Amino acid sequence: MKLLYHNKPLFYFIFIMVLASGKxxxxxxxxxxxxxxxxxxxxxxxxxMNEKVNAYLSANPELKTQVLSAYIGKKIIFSANGDYAQVLSDGRETYGKWQAQANGQLLININGTLYEHLCNVAGNKLLISSVKNEGDSENMVPNQYYIKI
Incomplete structure (x- = not known):
């Protein structure tokens, strides 16, 4: 740290580079x-949907109605500044940060929990697929399709 403090031009150069990389x-x-x-x-x-999940929901019609109504009408918003929002049809909202990787990986951080997905955008259509890691519970809708509005 003393090296940077005594070498102010180097310090300012590094500081400007950090700011520029953010922009x-x-x-x-x-x-x-x-x-x-x-x-x-x-x-x-x-x-x-996974066959086991579909069979379970079919056997529990009240739960199925709750689950389906949470998804139908759901919107997700990706902002240019890295903000992420999910708005369910019942008005519940979730906020976080998103980051897309060059390999199609999509990372969404919500309250310190990192969710890993694969995504594919084709025109106004988006596919977000869950990445299942060891120990993860079954995702009800592992492949979620969206239309840009």
Whole structure:
């Protein structure tokens, strides 16, 4: 630290580079195809539900109604500044931060919990697939399809 303190031009150079890298990342997000508002597409998404989950929900119609109503009408919002929001049809909202990787990996951090997904954007269509790690519970809708609105 003494080296940087005594070498002010080096310190300012490093400081400016750190600031510039933050601006570059923000500019990249503005151009990222995920930026925008996406509406859950239930037909395709529910058609790929896990058979065990589907059978369990069919045997419990009240629970099935609750689950389906939470998904139908759901919106997710990816902001250029890295903010993430999920708004369910019943008005419940979840906020966090998002980051897309070059390999199609999508990381969403909600209250310190990191969720890992794979995503694919094709025009105004988005597929978000859950990545199941050892010990994770079964995801009810592992492949979620969205349409940009």
């Amino acid at each position: 570059i990342n923000a500019q990249d997000n503005k151009q990222h195809p995920l930026v925008g508002v996406w509406l859950f597409e239930e037909t395709q998404s529910f058609s790929q």
